[in-house]
Amino acid sequence: MNNQWKYVENLNAGKIKKLEDFLGFELPSDYKEKLPYINRGKPEKYIFKTGNKECVLDYMIDIDEIPKFMKNLPEGLIPFATDPFGNFICFKYEKDKFQEIVFYDHETDKYFSVTKSFSDFLESLY
Numbered sequence: 001m002n003n004q005w006k007y008v009e010n011l012n013a014g015k016i017k018k019l020e021d022f023l024g025f026e027l028p029s030d031y032k033e034k035l036p037y038i039n040r041g042k043p044e045k046y047i048f049k050t051g052n053k054e055c056v057l058d059y060m061i062d063i064d065e066i067p068k069f070m071k072n073l074p075e076g077l078i079p080f081a082t083d084p085f086g087n088f089i090c091f092k093y094e095k096d097k098f099q100e101i102v103f104y105d106h107e108t109d110k111y112f113s114v115t116k117s118f119s120d121f122l123e124s125l126y
Contacts, residue, residue, distance in 0.1 A: 003125055005041035007059075015063045022067055023078065025096035031080065031118040039063065045125040048089075050103045050112040057125065058084045077104055077111065080118075089114065089121070 016035065020026050038060050046057045060081050061069060069079045069088065079088035088104040090111065101121045102111040115121045 003122065004044040005038050006044070008037065008041040009039050009062070011036045011039040011063065019063055019066060025093070027078075028091065028098050028118050031091070034118070034122065035060075035063070043125055047126050048114060048121065048124050050114050053112075055087075055089075055103050055114075056083045056085075057089060058082050061088075072106075073104060074109070074111070077102065079104070091118075 013036075016027065016032055040060055040062050042059050043057060047054050048057060049055065058081070061079055066079060070077070073079060073088065073090065076093045077088070077090040078093060079090045081089040083089070083103075086106050088106070090102050090104050092099045092102045092111070100116050101114040101118060103114050104111040115124055
């Protein structure tokens with residue numbers, strides 16, 4: 001992970017388990033491994049692409065806040081970050097299995113493929 005993160009907050013490992021219990025399935029292992037180093041953080045490299053469109057990662061969502069944001073998203077989307085415009089970067093799950101990282105546009109209520117893993121997502125930031 002060749003990116004600097006500002007405003008990172010400490011993370012109690014029990015919070016990950018609490019969210020997984022709420023969801024009923026496990027979060028991607030690469031997310032769980034990196035979360036203590038980026039929790040609620042803002043990256044120095046923050047641009048990523050979905051297709052030919054450039055998007056912005058503003059902040060990682062506090063793990064305690066994820067269930068609250070899920071209420072306004074299509075089923076199967078688990079938000080982990082926001083952009084400055086009210087959109088979300090999410091894990092997409094189908095039948096409790098992780099599928100990919102997607103960008104959810106709240107104005108169109110549509111989502112777009114970004115990468116196949118959380119690690120690939122972090123590496124794609126520029």
